Amino acid sequence: MLSKDIEKAKSIIMNYDGPPIKIMEVCGTHTHEIFKLGIRNILPNNINLISGPGCPVCVTPTEFIDEAIYLALEKNITICTFGDLIRVPGTSSSLGDARSKGANIQMVYSPLDSVEYAINHPEQQVVFLSVGFETTTPASCIAVRNAKNIELKNFSILGANKTMYQAYLALKDAADAYIYPGHVCTMTGMSELYKLRDEENVSGAVTGFSASEILSSLAYIISETQKNKPFVANLYPRVVTEEGLIKAKTLVENTMESCDSIWRGLGIIEKSGMKLKKEYIDYDARAKYDIPKIVGKPNKGCKCGEVLRGDIKPFECPLFSKGCTPEHPIGACMVSNEGACSAYYKYGENLWKKN
Amino acid sequence: MEEKLVTLAHGAGGKQTAELIDSIFKSNFKSKNLTADDAAILNPPIGKMAFTTDGFIVSPFKFPGGNIGKLSICGTVNDLSCMGAKPMYLTVAFVIEEGFPLKDLEEIAQAMAKTADEAGVEIVAGDTKVAGKGQVDGVFITTTGVGQIMEGVDLSGAKAKDGDAIITTGDIGRHGCAILLSRDSYGLTADVKSDCAPLWNTIKSVLDTTKDIHVIRDATRGGVGTVLYEIAEQSQVGIHLDYAAIPVDDAVKGVCGMLGLDPLYLACEGTMVIFAPNDKAQAIVKTLNKGKYSKKAAIIGHVTNDMIAHVVVKTEIGTETLLPAPSGELLPRIC
Amino acid sequence: MCVGLSARVDKIKNGMAVVDASGVKREISTELIENLYPGDYVMVHAGIAIAKISSTDEDEVNKIMETIKDAK
Numbered sequence: 184m185l186s187k188d189i190e191k192a193k194s195i196i197m198n199y200d201g202p203p204i205k206i207m208e209v210c211g212t213h214t215h216e217i218f219k220l221g222i223r224n225i226l227p228n229n230i231n232l233i234s235g236p237g238c239p240v241c242v243t244p245t246e247f248i249d250e251a252i253y254l255a256l257e258k259n260i261t262i263c264t265f266g267d268l269i270r271v272p273g274t275s276s277s278l279g280d281a282r283s284k285g286a287n288i289q290m291v292y293s294p295l296d297s298v299e300y301a302i303n304h305p306e307q308q309v310v311f312l313s314v315g316f317e318t319t320t321p322a323s324c325i326a327v328r329n330a331k332n333i334e335l336k337n338f339s340i341l342g343a344n345k346t347m348y349q350a351y352l353a354l355k356d357a358a359d360a361y362i363y364p365g366h367v368c369t370m371t372g373m374s375e376l377y378k379l380r381d382e383e384n385v386s387g388a389v390t391g392f393s394a395s396e397i398l399s400s401l402a403y404i405i406s407e408t409q410k411n412k413p414f415v416a417n418l419y420p421r422v423v424t425e426e427g428l429i430k431a432k433t434l435v436e437n438t439m440e441s442c443d444s445i446w447r448g449l450g451i452i453e454k455s456g457m458k459l460k461k462e463y464i465d466y467d468a469r470a471k472y473d474i475p476k477i478v479g480k481p482n483k484g485c486k487c488g489e490v491l492r493g494d495i496k497p498f499e500c501p502l503f504s505k506g507c508t509p510e511h512p513i514g515a516c517m518v519s520n521e522g523a524c525s526a527y528y529k530y531g532e533n534l535w536k537k538n
Numbered sequence: 539m540e541e542k543l544v545t546l547a548h549g550a551g552g553k554q555t556a557e558l559i560d561s562i563f564k565s566n567f568k569s570k571n572l573t574a575d576d577a578a579i580l581n582p583p584i585g586k587m588a589f590t591t592d593g594f595i596v597s598p599f600k601f602p603g604g605n606i607g608k609l610s611i612c613g614t615v616n617d618l619s620c621m622g623a624k625p626m627y628l629t630v631a632f633v634i635e636e637g638f639p640l641k642d643l644e645e646i647a648q649a650m651a652k653t654a655d656e657a658g659v660e661i662v663a664g665d666t667k668v669a670g671k672g673q674v675d676g677v678f679i680t681t682t683g684v685g686q687i688m689e690g691v692d693l694s695g696a697k698a699k700d701g702d703a704i705i706t707t708g709d710i711g712r713h714g715c716a717i718l719l720s721r722d723s724y725g726l727t728a729d730v731k732s733d734c735a736p737l738w739n740t741i742k743s744v745l746d747t748t749k750d751i752h753v754i755r756d757a758t759r760g761g762v763g764t765v766l767y768e769i770a771e772q773s774q775v776g777i778h779l780d781y782a783a784i785p786v787d788d789a790v791k792g793v794c795g796m797l798g799l800d801p802l803y804l805a806c807e808g809t810m811v812i813f814a815p816n817d818k819a820q821a822i823v824k825t826l827n828k829g830k831y832s833k834k835a836a837i838i839g840h841v842t843n844d845m846i847a848h849v850v851v852k853t854e855i856g857t858e859t860l861l862p863a864p865s866g867e868l869l870p871r872i873c
Numbered sequence: 874m875c876v877g878l879s880a881r882v883d884k885i886k887n888g889m890a891v892v893d894a895s896g897v898k899r900e901i902s903t904e905l906i907e908n909l910y911p912g913d914y915v916m917v918h919a920g921i922a923i924a925k926i927s928s929t930d931e932d933e934v935n936k937i938m939e940t941i942k943d944a945k
Contacts, residue, residue: 185855186931188931188935189934191938192938193856210875212876212877215871218859220853220854220855220859221851221853221857221858221859222857224857224859225857265872265919266797266871267870267871269867269869270866270867270869279867290723291723292723292724292725292796292870292919292920293725293919293920293921294920295902295920295921296725296920315875315919316875318918318919319875321905321921321923322918322919322920325902325904364875366875366877366923367875369916370923391933392877393930394853394855395930395931396933398855399937399938402937402938402941403941418933419933420927420933421927421929421933422916422924422926428905428906428923428924430904430905431905509865510865519871520798521871529862530859530860530862724899725899725920726898726899727897727898727899728896729896788895788896789895789896791895792878792894792895792896792897795894795895796878796894796897796917798876872918872919
């Protein structure tokens, strides 16, 4: 039995017959849940859901993987990473391929686990692949700070941390409203979303990850869009507060500083990255190992950028399912379970055949 | 006292090999047909026979709910059972890493004997090799089995039909989850035991209820999800699953939630998937619910003539979506 | 991005806590969350607590749906 609220939200979504609305779910976990819940299959034609850039694996540039493989194979360094990154293609191979060649690649649940690993394996040099947005960055900061506190000499991070605000700005015209990433907002709070509404007319709703939260958020966005006035709402107040997580912000400010950052498919976005501050330079793998400048070469046919911007649907990319599949990904959007192309491929076959 | 270890001499074929075989294997494997010669001489099965082999490598070799020995017997017993064959004879081949503790080998052999006994199968021949340190991980076991197919039973992965009900004989994903926890890679602790079990008696009880069953398949590596895709392809049918009806242990759900995994793709070692005509399904489940290893058996979906070669899931909100097809290594999804 | 799971705090000491999510236990860092006690629920991501959870999604969704008044 579905709750009355879920029934009502479903009915608002399925019966929407107003002007076309473009909604972008920014977060990869939303993309994944929306597919898993079959929500796309009940959308009317005038609601266009676009999967945005909020999967750190998807937007991590080719050269980052190349750098990690260089450290693993050329410098014999143990790489600790979230499982998400194992199959991401670099210029010529993935970390999974490097593992087959003898690289020591350890999957961890938390950056803190990689510090533990380093403590327990003093004979190895350990590098944690620090990817992620505001939600994940504080965990990396805690790891680095803890390592510094105990003067751990065999641990460092290879950073590719990113912040969402500049990405929202870069994509502000891609949709009529955004399903904002609940767990990023947990950290940032609401102020930057108000700013986007007031200065850029960008609308959206902070959304949780349960079925009822996603459905009710869609219903809310549909109903608010009718009012033709920019809006922002926190629909995840049980987890997201107005001010965000102050202690996390302070921690990150003390440990990292902003830098320009390359987003796979989108290019360089100014001040959209985070790197370790000078006082933590000993824990920055790029400084520690003198990694040569690597220029990654993404596959030219790959249209991940256009997919991330919502300009095309995954199946409109010429490589989609023809050479680029979850088993043999070419573009980043096919690699991660949360990537738009992978989700379309795995869940959306009936959908893309229909369209 | 110093721990006794397997040495290369144990594998050299001389006196020490004989000692190892006598003290560990012969003392546990007590079948009257266990051969001391180059091959066992046996009475053949009556009617049709099933014949299968399987190799086992598992790290760690010991896990909550079993060890590699128990697993190696269950695997082959269950493969035979899936074809409706009563397991009769097994052969076992060991490749042991130099330095492997003898007491662990003893524990493995004991588990094998006990499990074989429970399944009513005789271990009739064996082989032991010792490999140098680092050439294998602890111990690898290969088992080969022969079974006698029950009369009137005709099972095949190509026989699923429109209208069939799909039954799992128990809750899913426990073996894969238990192994994942035993490896301690993600710092998680939970009380999850492998479902590893010999299922001949379970399957026999089902076949005694009705012989009108189309497919039985062991949901081992790749889990129930992989089996469903295999059958959908092999039988050229569509499969519709009711996600809420799939029995999953709470702790398994918790582990999956934390690591972004789907229990449908975690291995089972004591759970089968059965396809049977819908009008027989209730009786089958009722029989299973009384069994030692199948108390949580449930109907999880049905077979259709649409969505050929696909598995469609009915979600918690009443919509439909595809179950993602299995692909490669299971990787946790975190960031 | 950012898979999160809600879990109950079992034990807490020096900014670290053991949390329980349907019987699965793990040690996580709770240093970012103030005023946390055993029995509280937190959102866990990559080994740290990122929020204290203040109500169930049912209550929250009920309020959202209340606000969509003009819907049929």
